[in-house]
Amino acid sequence: MQQMEQNIFQKYLEGKSVFLDRSIITPHYLPSSLPFREKQIEQISSALASTLQCKKANNLFIYGKVGTGKTVTVKHVLQQLQEFVEEKQAPVNFAYVNCRNYNTKYKVFLKALGKFYPKEDFLGYSAAFVYEKLLQYAEKGQHLIIVLDEIDKVRDLDELVYSLTRANDELGQGSIALFGISNNLFFKDRLDARTKSTLLEQEMVFPPYNAAELKAILQERVANAFKPGVVSASAINLASALAAQESGDARTAIMLMLRAGEEADKLQLDQISDVLVRKAKASVEEEVILNMVSTLPKQQQLVLYAVSLLTIQGKGLQRLTAAGKSEEGVFFSGDIYSEYKRIALSLGESIVSSRWFREYINELDTYGLLLTTASGKGVRGTTTLIKLGFEAKKLRPILEKELMGE
DNA sequence: CCTCCACAGGAAGCGCAGGAGT
DNA sequence: ACTCCTGCGCTTCCTGTGGAGG
Numbered sequence: 415m416q417q418m419e420q421n422i423f424q425k426y427l428e429g430k431s432v433f434l435d436r437s438i439i440t441p442h443y444l445p446s447s448l449p450f451r452e453k454q455i456e457q458i459s460s461a462l463a464s465t466l467q468c469k470k471a472n473n474l475f476i477y478g479k480v481g482t483g484k485t486v487t488v489k490h491v492l493q494q495l496q497e498f499v500e501e502k503q504a505p506v507n508f509a510y511v512n513c514r515n516y517n518t519k520y521k522v523f524l525k526a527l528g529k530f531y532p533k534e535d536f537l538g539y540s541a542a543f544v545y546e547k548l549l550q551y552a553e554k555g556q557h558l559i560i561v562l563d564e565i566d567k568v569r570d571l572d573e574l575v576y577s578l579t580r581a582n583d584e585l586g587q588g589s590i591a592l593f594g595i596s597n598n599l600f601f602k603d604r605l606d607a608r609t610k611s612t613l614l615e616q617e618m619v620f621p622p623y624n625a626a627e628l629k630a631i632l633q634e635r636v637a638n639a640f641k642p643g644v645v646s647a648s649a650i651n652l653a654s655a656l657a658a659q660e661s662g663d664a665r666t667a668i669m670l671m672l673r674a675g676e677e678a679d680k681l682q683l684d685q686i687s688d689v690l691v692r693k694a695k696a697s698v699e700e701e702v703i704l705n706m707v708s709t710l711p712k713q714q715q716l717v718l719y720a721v722s723l724l725t726i727q728g729k730g731l732q733r734l735t736a737a738g739k740s741e742e743g744v745f746f747s748g749d750i751y752s753e754y755k756r757i758a759l760s761l762g763e764s765i766v767s768s769r770w771f772r773e774y775i776n777e778l779d780t781y782g783l784l785l786t787t788a789s790g791k792g793v794r795g796t797t798t799l800i801k802l803g804f805e806a807k808k809l810r811p812i813l814e815k816e817l818m819g820e
Numbered sequence: 821c822c823t824c825c826a827c828a829g830g831a832a833g834c835g836c837a838g839g840a841g842t
Numbered sequence: 843a844c845t846c847c848t849g850c851g852c853t854t855c856c857t858g859t860g861g862a863g864g
Contacts, residue, residue, distance in 0.1 A: 711851095748826065767853055772828070788828090796859050797827050 432644045432678045432686060439639035439672045441481075441665045444489055449634065450627045451487050457618050458491045461593075465506045465557040466498075470582060470589030475565075475613055477596055478620025481663030484595050485563055487620070492561070505588075508559040513567040519574040523548055526560050549581055552588035565594035575609045622662025628654035632667055640675065645686045649674065652688040656695055670694045703804055706781060707812050713758075713766055717774050718783060719813040720754040721745065725806035743806070747775060747798045761817065775800060 437443055448455065461472045478484045492508055499506045509526035516525045520541045527536050527544060530551045536544055552558055560578075568574060578590050594613055623631065632654055636645050653674070657667035673694035674686050683690075707715065725743045751771050758765045766774070775798065778784040785801045802809065 746826085747828090766851090768827090769829080769854080770852055773852090776829095 429679060429682055430684065432640055432675050432684060434641050435639055436672075436675070437639075439635055439668055439675065441668055443635075444486060444493070445635065447634075448483060448487055448490055449630055450623065451483050451620075454483075454487050454618060454620060455491055458488060458593075459494070461616055462491065462495055462559065465559070465589075465591075466502075466504055468505065468555075468557065470557060471559055471591035473592045473594075473613055473615040475594045475596070475615075475617045476620065477617070479622055479661060479663065480597050481657075481661070481665035481667075482620040482622055483664060484597070484620050488561060488563075488593065488595060505554075505556045506559075507556055508561060510561045510563065512563045514564045517567045519568070519570050519577065520544065522560070522562065522568065522574060526558075527551075530556075530558070545577060545581075548590070549585065552581070552585055552590055555587045557588060558590045559593060560590065561593040561595070563595045564597075566596045566598045572609045575612050579612050623658065623664055624662060625654050625658035628658050628662070628664060628667045631664055632671060635668065636671060639671075640686070644678075644684060645671070646688070648688045649686050649691050652691045653694075656691070666698065669698050673697055699804075700808060703808060704812055706783060707809070708816060712763065712817070714774050714778060715813055715816055716758050716761075716763060717750070717754050717771065718778060718809065719817060720750050720757055721784065721800060721802055722806040722809045722813060723757070724750065724753055725802050726810060744799050744801045747772065747800055750775075750800060772798075 433439075438445075458474065458476075461474045465471045476484050476488065489510065492510065495506070495508065498504075507530060509529035511522050511525045513522065516522050523541075523544045524536055527534075527547055530548070536547065539547075548558075562568065565571065575592065578592060581590055592613060629650060632650050636650060650671075653667050653670040656670060657663055660666055670691055671686075671694075674690040677690050677693055677697075678684070678686050707718070710718070724745055728742070751768055754771065755765050775784060775786060779786045781803075783803045785803050787799045787801075788796065
């Protein structure tokens with residue numbers, strides 16, 4: 415109680431730590447070797463190789479779920495290319511753009527130019543000027559590769575791709591190639607047929623890792639990130655099994671170990687056991703929920719809040735048992751709509767029509783926040799049975815903070 | 821059998837913000 | 843600086859499905 419004089423950060427300096435180099439066990443770390451991605455590295459570098467003979471690189475489209483190593487692998491190959499090009503003085507250059515932040519043609523070009531003309535600042539120049547400047551750079555005989563990470567976020571991708579194909583036709587020498595990275599396979603369908611055929615000149619897929627592969631990846635990272643002997647074999651096994659079960663996602667596996675390590679430091683333990691990993695799983699999950707929920711529009715948060723309140727109150731059960739089904743926490747969409755209206759009105763929020771409410775339900779379902787089933791025969795015509803995708807106890811405090819906080 | 825209820829989801833249209841064209 | 847266009851979020855209306863009850 416009376417040790418409050420001590421600075422709250424002091425304990426982080428004083429305490430012992432299980433980490434040797436914490437940065438290695440974060441998702442942003444670029445490892446020097448990428449196990450189980452040899453084939454992909456080979457394929458990417460072969461797409462790039464033609465630039466070294468002063469020809470245009472192939473456009474390449476890379477698809478794979480989150481945490482399958484797309485970005486790391488591409489960055490790895492680019493790093494190698496950079497070193498090679500510097501040594502050989504080859505006229506090759508590239509720009510890496512994350513389209514989550516640069517989500518229009520103009521912004522992408524601007525970001526790329528920043529890489530090609532590091533000393534100049536083109537902010538505020540017209541779109542046409544920026545485009546011309548890019549062409550001028552290539553016209554000097556440079557072969558450019560623009561890597562578009564999260565390419566599905568680009569709003570006017572059709573135009574971007576079209577501009578670049580036209581650019582390549584106009585250019586006497588030099589060229590511009592596109593590498594697209596995405597974790598959304600369906601976004602291809604929204605594209606113009608011409609765009610598709612250009613962009614998908616060459617296509618590759620990053621498969622999810624299996625438990626054994628995740629284990630090997632973790633072992634390598636853990637060996638460098640943690641002090642020797644700190645992490646038990648069972649902890650690694652558990653973390654890779656949990657991540658493999660979820661989605662074959664290396665990112666979650668790494669986050670699990672990171673969190674477990676942080677927890678160990680907090681408790682001043684010098685061993686990381688599977689108990690800590692399990693604890694970490696809960697906290698990672700919570701963080702995932704928080705991320706999803708906080709980016710949701712207010713109206714959808716209200717809908718979700720309505721379901722969590724109903725779930726906690728345990729209502730709905732009676733009506734379902736009466737209908738011959740009994741599963742806890744399952745509700746009719748109509749009941750949720752009334753509860754949603756009640757809550758929204760009491761909070762002074764506007765309410766949407768029942769039609770749009772149904773769209774919300776569908777959307778929340780695709781995020782996995784709600785689980786819905788068509789009622790089928792036996793219940794009130796055709797209706798939707800709705801259930802929370804996560805524990806109501808975890809969701810409610812998060813939502814209350816979002817909706818009523820500030 | 822008919823009608824009413826409770827709901828799903830398609831179609832049309834409306835107001836708005838922001839970008840493009842002039 | 844101006845209008846024009848377009849995409850987006852949303853409402854309104856409508857058709858269809860199937861149980862419950864007279």
